[in-house]
Amino acid sequence: MKNLLTASQIKAVDAYTIQHQPIASIDLMEKAALAFVAAFARAYPDRQQAILVACGQGNNGGDGLAIARILAGKGFSNVRVLLTHFSSNSSADYKINLERLKQQVPSVPVFNNTNELEFLNNEIVIDALIGAGLNKLLTGAYAELVALINASSVTVVSVDVPTGFSSEGEIKLPYQGIKAALTISFQLPKINFFFPESAKALKKFKVVPIGLDEDYIQSLPSDWKLITHQFVGDTLKPREKFSHKGTYGHALILAGHTETMGAALLATGACLHSGVGLVTASIPQSGLTALNVSLPEAMFLSRNALQKTSLNKYQAVAVGPGLGVGLEQTQLLEYLLAQAQPLILDADALNIIAAQQELLKKIPQQSIITPHLKEFDRLFGEHQNWWDRVETARQKSKALQMVIVLKNQYTFIALPSGEICINLTGNPAMAQGGMGDVLTGMITGFMAQGYTGEQAAILGVYLHGKTGDTLAKNREVISASTLSKAIPKILNRIK
Structure with missing residues (x-):
């Protein structure tokens, strides 16, 4: 059987992998983005598909920026990026990937707030707003943006975890986070994916390997197991x-x-x-x-x-x-x-x-x-x-x-x-x-x-x-x- 891990344990696995492979965190993020794009392209192969990548300012947003750049590089010709700017702080890897996006694919439109944005018909929104580790209800600007996305007719594909969805613990109802058609999760499914209330947040999920240390994952103490x-x-x-x-x-x-x-x-x-x-x-x-x-x-x-x-x-x-x-x-x-x-x-x-x-x-x-x-x-x-x-x-x-x-x-x-x-x-x-x-x-x-x-x-x-x-x-x-x-x-x- 295989271990399932909590969000904090997965974060520790990231750190362990970065230290022992060794690999820089920005390069691990690149591997994750490449794995995401490969799975996304199999699910949605149309290169003319309208895509909006909505990015928060943490590492999930950094993933989103790398994903937007890679999608454009692979011939997806109708990619746009939304930067939220809901906080005064951004992660280091987010900043690096934002600079890479601007330098390598300057043709990708970047919106700095939702007032500039209008959702397109039949658009796919890639949700890279918050990611794993959230253990409280969404509030403020993030809650407003999520409500706007859910109220539109767009298809949502979430990066790792739907924004507003907790990786483990009680799933609060009524659920007010992102409602994703597909979630592409990194290395391991999240524990809460298997609970019936998750149907409010994701219709289906796909797990993609990103090169985390599997032996270390299996060595960690966990009472949650997947039957293989x-x-x-x-x-x-x-x-x-x-x-x-x-x-x-x-x-x-x-x-x-x-x-x-x-x-x-x-x-x-x-x-x-x-x-x-x-x-x-x-x-x-x-x-x-x-x-x-x-x-x-x-x-x-x-x-x-x-x-x-x-x-x-x-x-x-x-x-x-x-x-x-x-x-x-x-x-x-x-x-x-x-x-x-x-x-x-x-x-x-x-x-x-x-x-x-x-x-x-x-x-x-x-x-x-x-x-x-x-x-x-x-x-x-x-x-x-x-x-x-x-x-x-x-x-x-x-x-x-x-x-x-x-x-x-x-x-x-x-x-x-x-x-x-x-x-x-x-x-x-x-x-x-x-x-x-x-x-x-x-x-x-x-x-x-x-x-x-x-x-x-x-x-x-x-x-x-x-x-x-x-x-x-x-x-x-x-x-x-x-x-x-x-x-x-x-x-x-x-x-």
Whole structure:
């Protein structure tokens, strides 16, 4: 996995790189500007495109000045520059790049205040006003300029971070910063890019390397991690010769109710498709025919027999998809909680626990819970923003020594160590009922195969999204059952 860093840590990485490569800060800025322009030109290749580069007076503005000069040098013929002059101070690298712009491309029009400026139709504004490190609301002239840009019909591309957007911490709403169509971020994405409130600030982001010391980045202490393809590939174990069904574990899934049998079938099927050796579904008797027809590989355990069965024969036990929340289901859950074996808890299992908070403390250590937003808040209290929600997940994961999979576009996995792992796979084509049931089945399948709870959660979440990403290349909408059946192909590709 890769570290994500705070704005102050990234600033320290800049300083470390400048000292140890060695490289002058103005040359590092040049590398950043070149990387930005390369990404920008791929996204907007029209050399006649009208472009306004709005520059603050710090290093983000220095980036903007270098970008304007490089764009003009690469044949973009309709570039203008706005200098804000909202402060009496300018950074040294800003001053150097302003002089370079005036000397090397004097044909680029430079405006010194917004009164001289009129936005052009279909113009692209490159936002190089403030950049990373801002941790307060915009005020004064910057707020007025940002409001003017947002109110116009221009497309905005931000340099590193949209002006007014904080790199980490609570994203204040209503959001009043730049609303960027694209943000081109240097070396690393910012932590807040992965929070749902970021949708107010940026539609999409692109990360470009600028030559910062990657070894130093990974050496820094950080509780924020990005799940990588390489990590997943290194974690997955190959299926060896002479192995058999007993090698890959036995999973038990307690799920399904009279009207929600589909959830049980989806979870059981995904568990099978994830490579488990054996899976037993404890479902109502009324669902047995459906189980035998759709998943003949799965075994059946009646609800009456479940309470007389030792869990020792199972390497993973999942509870919840489509289970229902009645007295019978509550008693079954309490029985499983009393066995002191790690569980995967989802859906109605979480709803039962939310209604009886004393059960939270009975969840065995090293268990995995997989709530969506509403389930999470029912368990741990209402939250006004996602930053606080994720911080609660971090605290509860450590206190209860369990893995919390907080599902979203970018799923957050809180580990008992205090680390938050962020998953990048997945897409809106997966926004259909049953996807959570498939994820629960996948995590259960991996845990039964001998992976730790942390590994099982990370593998399940990443591969669930990766399968959806692969399928989405050929379709607009993906059903949960379609995704489940495609899991083996994705596993084979990654291994």
